[in-house]
Amino acid sequence: MTFSIPIPPNFSFQECLWFLDRNYDDCLHEIRESSVRKLILVQAIPILIDISEKEQNLIITILEGNPQQQIVIDFVKEWFDIERDLTDFYHLLHQDSDLNYMVTEYKGLRLLGIPDLFEALCWSIIGQQINLNFAYKLKRRFTEVYGTTFHFQNSVYYAFPSCEVVAKLKVEDLLPMQFSNRKAEYLIEIAKQFVDGNISKAKLSELSTDEALKKLIQVRGIGEWTANYALMKSLKRLECITYGDVGLYNALHCLKKFPKRPSRGEIESFFINFKNWEAYTVFYLWRSLAIPQ
DNA sequence: CACCAGGTATGGC
DNA sequence: GCCATACATGGT
Numbered sequence A: 001m002t003f004s005i006p007i008p009p010n011f012s013f014q015e016c017l018w019f020l021d022r023n024y025d026d027c028l029h030e031i032r033e034s035s036v037r038k039l040i041l042v043q044a045i046p047i048l049i050d051i052s053e054k055e056q057n058l059i060i061t062i063l064e065g066n067p068q069q070q071i072v073i074d075f076v077k078e079w080f081d082i083e084r085d086l087t088d089f090y091h092l093l094h095q096d097s098d099l100n101y102m103v104t105e106y107k108g109l110r111l112l113g114i115p116d117l118f119e120a121l122c123w124s125i126i127g128q129q130i131n132l133n134f135a136y137k138l139k140r141r142f143t144e145v146y147g148t149t150f151h152f153q154n155s156v157y158y159a160f161p162s163c164e165v166v167a168k169l170k171v172e173d174l175l176p177m178q179f180s181n182r183k184a185e186y187l188i189e190i191a192k193q194f195v196d197g198n199i200s201k202a203k204l205s206e207l208s209t210d211e212a213l214k215k216l217i218q219v220r221g222i223g224e225w226t227a228n229y230a231l232m233k234s235l236k237r238l239e240c241i242t243y244g245d246v247g248l249y250n251a252l253h254c255l256k257k258f259p260k261r262p263s264r265g266e267i268e269s270f271f272i273n274f275k276n277w278e279a280y281t282v283f284y285l286w287r288s289l290a291i292p293q
Numbered sequence B: 001c002a003c004c005a006g007g008t009a010t011g012g013c
Numbered sequence C: 001g002c003c004a005t006a007c008a009t010g011g012t
Helices: A013-020 A069-079 A087-094 A101-105 A117-126 A132-146 A163-167 A171-177 A181-196 A201-205 A209-217 A224-234 A246-254 A264-274 A278-289
Strands: A002-006 A036-042 A045-054 A057-064 A148-152 A155-159
Touching: A002 A069, A013 A045, A036 A069, A036 A148, A036 A155, A045 A069, A045 A148, A045 A155, A057 A069, A057 A148, A087 A101, A087 A278, A101 A278, A117 A132, A117 A181, A117 A224, A132 A155, A132 A171, A163 A181, A171 A181, A201 A209, A209 A224, A224 A278, A246 A264, A246 A278, A264 A278
Parallel strands: none
Antiparallel strands: A002 A057, A036 A045, A045 A057, A148 A155
């Protein structure tokens, strides 16, 4: 089964693939020569999709499963943030003498999302305060054991573990994978909050961004950085800024916006010029840190 | 052997 | 509210 999505202005499939392929060993998608494959769960049923590009269309091929077409289209649109109009963002970038190169260099790069809120929160917990290579290793070990596995044409595809599975784990289950005690506690506690229904994407969607941040930060293990990261990547709340983010600070420092690591106040004043596009600005700043291939 | 990595909780003032 | 510190572990 194959269908297509028209490619809008200011969308570059290649830029998006580039970001997904940043030299990290991400177990949740597979970059091929000119396509990306991903296992998604639709009501717990594994669906394997392949996304490529042809003549101003994204081509989606269902390699396994028989899902409703619209569900898959909606997933891809959300993952690649396809329906966003970037005109205003590029206008703002253009006005910044240190960042305006991004309009041409990264043109068409979209904020790649993590549509599953539980996965987004877990991933940001895993990534706290450790280097990204190790974080991807932890995610892979965790997913290989507790996630959904699907074999197809000599490759293995994975979907992130469900909250139901994680909520039943004990800290000791995760320690051999080299999770710290704290990370293990945090992940299990967050899973329980999802199982109990205290947190869900639907619930947070009803809240303002400030309310959603407060709600998330009440959970042990979720601080300001994690809450903003999750809302940015999962709910696409574009006004989120990952305060406390070392990567963000380094990016701003490297672009000579600040002679040393900026304070919170300096960050706030920097973002005044990117009102309503803060998350996209953060995302492009992260992009600027990536090592050129 | 230090110091850092896409932080957070905790306790002291 | 703002600061220091512990937390764990791999990479450089």
